[in-house]
Amino acid sequence: MSDGIRRLPAFTALSGQAVLDGHRKGASIQLDETYFAGQIRALQADEFPPGERRLAALRDSRETYESIDVEVESLTEQHLWDASRRFRRRLRTVPEVAHLDRHFPGHCFVVPEWLRTDNRLHYGARVYLFREDDAPTPETVMQENIAAVVADSFGDFERYQGRLHGYPDCCIDFYQDRSPDSPAPEWQAIAPFADRIDEDALGAGPAGSIDDVVPAFPDTEAEYAFFAREFFPEPGCETARTKGRAVYDTLAAVVDERLVEDYFKLTFGFNYLVAQAVHTGGNRRPTPGDLGREDLLFYAPLGELTTLPRYS
Template identity: 60%
Template sequence: MTLSHDVYALPTFAALDSYAVLTGRRRGTSIQLDETYFTGQLWALRNLDTDSDFEHRTERLEDSRRAYDDIHVAIDELTEQALWETSQRFREQLQAIPEISYLTRNVPGRCFVVPEWMRTGNRLHYGARVYLFGDEDPPDPEAVLRENIESIVNESFGTFERYQGQLHGYPDCCIDYYQDRTPDSPSPEWRSVEPFTDRIRDAALGQGPAMSIDDVVSTFLDREDGYAFFAREFFPESGCETAMAKGRSIYEELSSALPESLVRDYFRLNFGTNYLVARAVHSGRDRRPSPGELGREHLLWYAPPREALAVPRYT
């Protein structure tokens, strides 16, 4: 089995996401550039039992993490012009990070980084997101940034959430569902994962390589609605047939090029990630899952596909 698109330079999770895009099953995907992205890859590359030499790659990741941590963004006033000018300077700094050059050089299709803004009350938060698209009809980076800035200034972030969901190829009905939030009901994140909570063994979470995803998430794709979890941090409406159909299509496409055991783990890890995010939201915390929190396969998710495919589980 071989992939028809060369995504082997990416971490496995991003390679599978991108393959679904490049084969036309999704419009696009993205990577949040943050500490989790860097530390996950560094841990995986330094702890793989392999003959491959990753010294240069780990050095570039360390350089990139330092460069990202050294970026400090300040804005004097919350206007569209000020946000745009600050974003342009911020983006120039992001584009100088070695990892961005690495991704741009190694991702088939279209790859770009843009600043990402969020607002809670009067407080402004910033980050960075790398988008990956096929060659046909990719959005313009400035258009993505403009949509984000306008939503911040106009206090209409839901508009940008919808736009962003469409960029990722999520069904419109699930985007509607995700935006249906009321103070007196559980979050859409929790409502999405709740039907599967009996598949999670909470006691096995956070044990790192001592546990397998088998110990954390029991049999998952025996239920048709499990196929709806075709992307991490995508929260499908329970029972959504459109999401299930898209997920089944992605499963079949990936399984035609990769061992089915890897593809099954991909869906379980997507769901496990969503469960951890939903649990954090449900309890009022703001925390993304740490690499390995779902077991050793979760750490392997950050290794290149060739290394993942070399372990006995996937051979």
């Protein structure tokens, strides 16, 4: 594992390493308040020495990102393209985008991300990580997103994103099947394993531990299928399980296995909270620390995390 990738937030570094090792086509990071605030809080934790330069860069990144105003004249492909180009130029001035690009030893780029709900247009930003020899162009990703938004067929873009992230085709199809007569696919995927979560321990926040929230994981080989945040595999998918096990073993060869075990526990717990929110009609995304102290610390650089007694 390169020194550069160890400078990235642990969640990002480990998902990026799985890409570099060929077990995933790509990975991505949503740039938002959770991403910036999680890193700032993690670097201020007692476990790590002060990192004022990095903290200043993160605060600057958050301020720069929040200052970006996006205007779209009307919902046409040309106007979305014009807005996307302007938005992307501003995104590339965010210091964190440069930090990710500089230290990820593959191909890294940022693109705007559009979502249309009830004829309202929403926007955000996503950073993608690929191997140098297996990456689409930013313009291709933008075109897929814009075309889906204009046609009001966002499911087409979700399917494309699933392929970009290297998810099995059967799981992509499963995720797209949203019948009003059945539970959401997020909950269908997680429900068989819901008893792995100790609901009483969830309320402890950063004062608790992932060991309390997910006492035993993986309890069976099937849980290896949850190898990525917001990936909800088709129940019983052998391809997802095999891919997840390969990711686990590859990471365990380069960092302490306890760290990899926590990474999978935290990913499973994150997906459980997302699925639970969808199942109950909520829209709250998990915040750093919801799953215990380790959940917050994984926003720190991987190199800092590996100095802790738990992972050394």
